[in-house]
Amino acid sequence: MKLPLNASRYSPDARDIYLTVPNLISLLRIISIPFISWLTAQHKMVAALIVLAISAASDGLDGIIARKWNQVSKLGQILDPIADRLLIFCSILALGWAGIIPWWMLFIVGLRDLILLILIFVLAQHDYGPLPVHFVGKAGTALLMISITALIFADLWNNTFTQILHLAALAAGIWGIVLYWLAGYIYIRQGVTLIRHDTGKR
Numbered sequence: 001m002k003l004p005l006n007a008s009r010y011s012p013d014a015r016d017i018y019l020t021v022p023n024l025i026s027l028l029r030i031i032s033i034p035f036i037s038w039l040t041a042q043h044k045m046v047a048a049l050i051v052l053a054i055s056a057a058s059d060g061l062d063g064i065i066a067r068k069w070n071q072v073s074k075l076g077q078i079l080d081p082i083a084d085r086l087l088i089f090c091s092i093l094a095l096g097w098a099g100i101i102p103w104w105m106l107f108i109v110g111l112r113d114l115i116l117l118i119l120i121f122v123l124a125q126h127d128y129g130p131l132p133v134h135f136v137g138k139a140g141t142a143l144l145m146i147s148i149t150a151l152i153f154a155d156l157w158n159n160t161f162t163q164i165l166h167l168a169a170l171a172a173g174i175w176g177i178v179l180y181w182l183a184g185y186i187y188i189r190q191g192v193t194l195i196r197h198d199t200g201k202r
Helices: 021-041 045-068 074-097 103-125 135-154 160-201
Strands: none
Touching: 021 045, 021 074, 045 074, 045 135, 074 103, 074 135, 103 160, 135 160
């Protein structure tokens, strides 16, 4: 497995281990996503927020455990971003199904992830792993998660405060999508550079 130019595919401590507590937590996060989506689509927002809060807490917990007990694994570094992307996509799908957000938001987010999925497969053909996470991507993901949480919370009541919160959450979501796509553009440029570099050597 080759390393991307000027970056490491994995942290130096990442190992080829699978049965670890952090990996189990990441799997449980992924398993929780259908429950969060179903609860949101059914307007069961209190339960959705509880499950979402537990999932969010576990996101930080697995990283802490992995670093403290030397359980950083290559599998875990793949599962973590997959869980984030699935949570965002499925939550936006559920919010659209519930009539809380417009469907175009789902289309734009889904299209970006589809393009990057294709890029990952192309890079794999050149023996490259997933690209390192960019801070712009982290910022976009954080804004989208804040937006999703606020939209779910705003659906609990119908008053002036929640109406304003709904609009603010939509605005945060739009900015999150902008950053999400900007990060996608950065990843695509990095991927194309790697492929050209690899092709040039042949």
